[in-house]
Amino acid sequence: MTTTTTLEPVRGPFVWRGDQLSGTDEWIFRLSGDQIAELEDAGRRFVADDPDLRFVTAAEYPLPVCADAVRVFGADLDSGRGFVLIRGLRMDGYDDTLAAAIFYLLALHLGEPMRQNLLGDVLDHIVGVSDKKYLEGGLPSRTRDKLPFHSDSSDAVALMCLRPPASGGLSSLVSGATVYNEVLARRPDLAPLLLEPWHYDWRRQDPNAPADTYTSPIVSWTQGTFSMYAGGDMIESAHRYPGVPPLTAARKELLALVEEITYEPGVALDMDFQPGDIQWLLNYAALHSRTAFVNGPDRAHQRHLLRVWLRRDVDRPLVPRFGKHVVVAAPDARQVGPGDDTGRFRIADAATIRERWGD
Template sequence: MTITTTLEPVTGPFVWRGDELSRTDDWIFRLGPDQVAELEEVGRRFIADDPDLRTVSAAQYPLTAAAEAIRRFGADMDSGRGFVLIRGLRMEEYDDTLAAAIFYLIGLHLGEPIRQNELGDLIDHIVGVSDKAYEEGGLPSRTRDKLPYHSDSSDAVALMCLRPPASGGLSSLVSGATVFNELLARRPDLAPLLLEPWHYDWRRQDPDAPADTYTSPIVSWTQGCFSMYAGADMIESAHRYPGVPPLTGPQREALALIEEITYSDGVALDMDFQPGDIQWLLNYAALHSRTEFVNGADFAHTRHLLRLWLRRDVGRPLVENFGKHVVVDRSSTRTEDAVRDTQGHFRIREAAAVRTDWGD
């Protein structure tokens, strides 16, 4: 790929449009029978061993048949389009615990799982069980509403579909570089603002956060490498806290233009998740969202995704304090008092079940 250190258009494989990719299935990887059988076998051993999710390592559960496929997933994220969709798991034969074990094992072989909340949970659940709308403060992972395009709080994020909804719930991706290039073409005067620090609402993302906000640029462009970290709604809501300076007129224009571009015809790629689908995404390469969805009357038609966040060493230089740099790894505690970390679900059987004591 060729990237300059000046504000010129970005080029490379992670510059793409959804209307072009939707004509192919090159971004879908179908697991073969031997790979599926190995993942199932090792997943069952993982459940039987019941290791602590905070300390277990990939070396304890080596893979051979699936090793090359996982290497390919990583390459697709790091130096390809920035994402891959995996298919082929036999979900009709699994319970949620085995599905979660296979998912976590693949994650271990791709990076280091990190905490997704201040309790220390390493697997989160994306389910539409909240009676509170997203606009009313409902957690994105618990509502059924459409979500705006955003970046998650890790190097890589993965979603595994256990069950789809009765209708809706498409997963939508846009190339961050494509969005930037279009903004640069339309309003080159606004582009430099994206390299400056912006406040993000930390407490809106996690009600147990130790601070109200954190700061990050929207764009990191250093040592010839372009990355993007966005989330207009989290930026907007950060300015409700005392001491956070109001957004300027040009900043508001930049956020509005980013949103306009992401929803322009042909920019996004939509995925209709089926049971067993796993989407791997490098957060620095693409933004993601979902459409509104409706759950059915029974459990089999309730949208239920598992989520992993990974710290992944991709050799990607980033400017200081880029992204949600306040996230800590899976074994760390934020303070000397580790009470909250004892409240996390650190065994695969409990981690595979939706928490009813956290989130709304």
């Protein structure tokens, strides 16, 4: 048993349950006709200009009509529930390049896009083109399997649905604060472990990583601000490397309890994406996963999401070395790092799937 410290439940809008939200649409922002028109016009100009995605700025493509909405999105992320779903884009009239341009423009107005893979891509694809299973080492972005709840390697993550699958593929979110409160209520002896450093498998996430693991607490609670960074499978696989101490019995219990809570009925909010939906998520506020999916024979029913990772510079207080801190040392996460000769930095190229990469 660990020694219990004085910890209090988290309170505020970050604390929610899926069964409380699923019957409402308060987390859905529906774009107006004027907002849609502005995004379409800006997106068409973006496609025509064809800027380098590493260097283009939001100031070059102002969105005055959408400015208030963008502020609402940011507030939802930073001080609200930690996520928002945007709906209303007229996807029937767009090709993938225009849709990607609109998505990337919104990303620029909400933060700094980050490289997402070894190739240097700042716009990535979530597709089911690989037959390799996730548990066999398949990339989460390329498999069709159910994924465990986890946090991504960025401040915020956004997904845009180009096309849904024939069945399955629900996007599931869980409030990190709700999970923490449940752990504290059920096992106050284990809860303090969440604030201690844990090893995460860096090599599995990045084969060219300079070390096998990095460390981070699961929970940061400092200056009155709660944040969570989780990924039980990455923690467990980190302990296969020489020199990484084995998980204690208490830590194993805690990981099992966190997983149990995330999958309890009513805890998660499941989203069945429609074409054009954009989900914005603060990684510090909510964990995310997806259900397994089946693609259909026609392109319209083959699941295809676009993804952007964002750095949001909002002075959020975090304890030292929290999250995947090893990926944010560069002053500009788009322009510094590997992949300059392989990344896709023009919108038409970036909107195209790398069919066999990651198999």
